Amino acid sequence: MSVILYARVSTADQTIEHQETQARNAGFEIDTVVADHGSSGLNTLLRERAEGRRLYDMLRKGDTLVVRWVDRLGRNYQDVCDAIREFMRRGVTIRTVINKMTFDGATADPIQQAVRDALIAFMAATAQAQAEATKEAQRAGIAHARAKDTKYRGRKPTYDRNQYQLVLDMLAGGAGASAIAKASDLTRQTVLRIKSAPDQAEAALLAWGH
Incomplete structure (x- = not known):
């Protein structure tokens, strides 16, 4: 089981190191950093980014995916929702540095699932x-x-x-x-x-x- 940080920067003023430092300072023990540079989260889907494709290939059941916030996965509502739900179906836990949110597919209770999915949708729409x-x-x-x-x-x-x-x-x-x-x-x-x-x-x- 691995803890993987996915970081994305879209401008020269942003840095991968800043996102990694934030995650480590928040208590995450990162095994691997996967990072996309100069990539728009609004116009480029996660699967279309070079390291985004690698992320889809890497993640396995039991892994934890860490992101600063869901907007690092992308800023396209449908793409972010699809990505998180796909990772949860694989048995991956998604955790955010900001607000310390956790999403996984552990619950079988339909009400808890509905609340979880509504929160994911809200965060993706906000992004x-x-x-x-x-x-x-x-x-x-x-x-x-x-x-x-x-x-x-x-x-x-x-x-x-x-x-x-x-x-x-x-x-x-x-x-x-x-x-x-x-x-x-x-x-x-x-x-x-x-x-x-x-x-x-x-x-x-x-x-x-x-």
Whole structure:
């Protein structure tokens, strides 16, 4: 039985090492890291990614699949639901670092199955909605940055791209500002500013070349 971390990064500002460190700091003893680089979770299905295909080949009954959150598997609602249910049918346990969720096929009780499947569907839908919201924030951020005097970039943001994305991911997962601040190593006020105006937060990163 193996513990496999699946990590995915879609931009140069994100790192596999960050996701692995988060998982280990959360207490997971990782045997193998499977990682896809520069891969969109919205437009590319898990099976279509090079390491995603490898993940399907590797996972066996009794294995544990660890992901930072379900959006690392993908941001396409149907694809994420299909992947998790396929892995559970194989006897694989899926665990998330954020919110410490656990999904498996152990229960035979139909009500518990319904609750589990509804939660999976909710998380997958949230991942897709967050991806679409992030793209919209990026478009708005670019427009906001272009509308400003290019010689004036404003104050340098106190967060980087990884922290910004982590804040958005945890907000999508329903986490509170204090928990997000602790996980991202940002102040609570910074988290609340990003939450209230993600397009302006995106614009600040773009203005400073992030």
